[in-house]
Amino acid sequence: MDEIYEEDEDINPYFDDIALGSPTVEEHCRLLRRTLLKARKANLKFNVLKTQLSQTSVNYLGHVLSDEGIKPDPKKIRAIEEFATPNCKEDLQRFLGVVTYLAKFTPHLSNLTHNLRQFLKKYSVWIWDTNTERDFELLEYVPGKNLVIADALSRAQSTTDNFDDVLGQEATVRINLLTQASPTKWEEIASLTAGDPEMQDVLFHINNGWPQKKKTKIAAQPYWHCKEELYSTKEGIICRGHTHND
Secondary structure: OOOOOOOOOOOEOOOOEEEOOOOOOOHHHHHHHHHHHHHHHHHOOOOOHHHOOOOOOEEEEOOOOOOEEEEEHHHHHHHOOOOOOOHHHHHHHHHHHHHHHHOOOOOOOOHHHHHHHHHOOOOOOOOOHHHHHHHHHHHHHHOOOOOOOOHHHHHHOOOOHHHHHHHHHHHHHHOOOOOOHHHHHHHHHHHHHHOOOOOHHHHHHHHHHHOHHOOOOOHHHHHHHHHHHHEEEOOOOOOOOOOOOO
């Protein structure tokens, strides 16, 4: 499917899925017609039972897209809210890995997870007291808030490139934060990176090569603009800049 729409920047399939978005009904109809004509020419058929037309909100690749912006998938929110109290470091790592999904929606998520992340350090002692439970419950409460990236979407309606710029700025901040850290912090970062699906997609392309942007894993596309500067350490941590030899 990528080859069929390779030359059309307004149509971005992801494996066998396509989501089309336009600021007006007229533009949307034109884009839909163009998409269908290209499909007919290539003898590509769509499953009518899985097709949604003229929607104001769609669930796509783990997010809800609407005229309000980008929101988290309710299923992922439910998974956080219903997560059982961790009984060990492995449980906590899985929970924080799921919570990391909310990073783009919660600017201060790092502060909220700070106390819990201390348990992931190599020589930390597991003591789950009332204060720890409070921090855990606070994180479970976060998804109940109105989480939405409205500004990014509104600025991105003009062109796809603008949207990439917005996401790219966020990606740059995330990567740069990884470059200067103490050994214990690096251990913590490695643990969280291992549980972060988005970072794992970036690592996949760092280790296996970056194809054309439209063929890059969707979660890794915001990092495509700086792909030549990215490398990973033996611990699985993503860095940006010159590769360290030590």
